[in-house]
Amino acid sequence: MYNVKAYSATSETSSLGATTIPRRDPNEYDVQIEILFCGICHSDLHSARNEWTGAIYPIVPGHEIVGRVTNVGSGVTKFKPGELAAVGCMVDSDGTCVHCKEGLEQYCPNVILTYNSPDKHLGGVTYGGYSDSIVVDERFVLRVPSKLDLAATAPLLCAGITTYSPLHHWGVTKGKKVGVVGIGGLGHMGVKFAHAFGAHVVAFTTSPNKKEDALQLGAHEVVVSRNDNEMQQHAGSFDFILDTVSADHDINAYLNLLARDGTLTLVGAPPTPLAVTAFSLIPGRKSLSGSTIGGIPETQEMLDFCAEHNITSDVEVIPIQKVNEAYERLLKSDVKYRFSIDMVSLRSE
Numbered sequence: 580m581y582n583v584k585a586y587s588a589t590s591e592t593s594s595l596g597a598t599t600i601p602r603r604d605p606n607e608y609d610v611q612i613e614i615l616f617c618g619i620c621h622s623d624l625h626s627a628r629n630e631w632t633g634a635i636y637p638i639v640p641g642h643e644i645v646g647r648v649t650n651v652g653s654g655v656t657k658f659k660p661g662e663l664a665a666v667g668c669m670v671d672s673d674g675t676c677v678h679c680k681e682g683l684e685q686y687c688p689n690v691i692l693t694y695n696s697p698d699k700h701l702g703g704v705t706y707g708g709y710s711d712s713i714v715v716d717e718r719f720v721l722r723v724p725s726k727l728d729l730a731a732t733a734p735l736l737c738a739g740i741t742t743y744s745p746l747h748h749w750g751v752t753k754g755k756k757v758g759v760v761g762i763g764g765l766g767h768m769g770v771k772f773a774h775a776f777g778a779h780v781v782a783f784t785t786s787p788n789k790k791e792d793a794l795q796l797g798a799h800e801v802v803v804s805r806n807d808n809e810m811q812q813h814a815g816s817f818d819f820i821l822d823t824v825s826a827d828h829d830i831n832a833y834l835n836l837l838a839r840d841g842t843l844t845l846v847g848a849p850p851t852p853l854a855v856t857a858f859s860l861i862p863g864r865k866s867l868s869g870s871t872i873g874g875i876p877e878t879q880e881m882l883d884f885c886a887e888h889n890i891t892s893d894v895e896v897i898p899i900q901k902v903n904e905a906y907e908r909l910l911k912s913d914v915k916y917r918f919s920i921d922m923v924s925l926r927s928e
Contacts, residue, residue: 580604581604582599583710583711585639587600595902602706605651607654607655608652609652609717610650611713612649612713612714612715613646614710614922615647618919620764624909633695638704639694639707639710640694640707641708643667643734643736645663645733645736646665648664667719668685668872669875670716672687672691676689678874685874709925718875721736722879724883727886739772739885739892740878740881741871742768742846745821747873749844756778757776757781758780758833762916765846769821778819783802817836820841822843834859834860839864840863840866841866844870845869846870893915896918897920
């Protein structure tokens with residue numbers, strides 16, 4: 580066991596501050612990674628402030644991790660010291676359930692999350708990427724293509740795979756008409772991926788000032804969702820809609836835009852239940868679904884796809900010392916479109 584520098588919250592009302600945490604020495608199949616960049620996900624804020632309940636303090640957030648391998652266990656075959664590597668939202672699972680056998684570890688009933696999950700090695704809970712280094716079983720370590728910008732790659736480990744997975748699963752391809760609701764941390768990635776898959780992409784936003792941004796991200800059209808006329812022009816025409824909005828909104832307005840057999844998939848999580856009318860679904864045999872991150876094989880596929888198509892997240896790089904300011908800005912949607920922490924800044928603490 581060894582100690583590393585980290586940033587943690589000690590209660591739901593405390594700011595994040597410098598601390599030290601233990602890490603296990605690499606076991607036979609472990610990879611030790613020096614963390615270079617860690618993205619800030621909105622779920623980090625929810626978790627640190629116990630807004631989803633169940634937080635165990637101190638909590639070290641961070642599940643969008645990119646770094647360099649510094650050491651490997653004797654049984655590791657996929658990684659060598661010096662190589663680039665990444666870790667997303669999961670660090671372990673039972674490996675035996677039907678989900679794990681299909682490469683869908685995110686649905687494993689015994690999945691171990693990167694932070695605030697039981698730590699079977701050291702006891703207590705797992706600690707995330709707001710830290711100097713991390714040790715992870717090689718099954719949950721991903722290879723980072725060398726051509727990708729590392730700071731902008733970090734958010735791909737959550738925001739990227741969260742949007743790539745449903746687009747991939749529901750068969751978004753050339754010739755499909757796809758809507759992306761919300762142009763934020765998730766939505767901007769959804770637009771990029773849908774465009775790269777060859778779809779005709781329509782971005783929906785409540786903010787007219789985001790029109791130009793959405794077009795630059797790859798949208799072919801932009802609809803201001805508060806404009807009923809603009810919405811009505813697209814009624815019954817979408818094969819697939821990806822809804823990334825975490826605020827309360829009228830889901831029926833978007834269900835009405837689906838074509839026959841169209842699907843709307845939620846990846847945002849509004850705080851209160853959405854009121855879905857039956858007649859938004861029954862005529863046209865429409866579907867409303869949800870999706871989370873992808874499994875390890877699909878996440879690696881996504882990273883390789885990003886390298887092939889030169890896709891990364893739009894990021895604002897910050898030092899770890901500005902993480903609390905970043906959380907407050909995140910609440911105001913004051914970032915285009917993800918924060919990425921330069922973890923070298925932690926070395927100066």
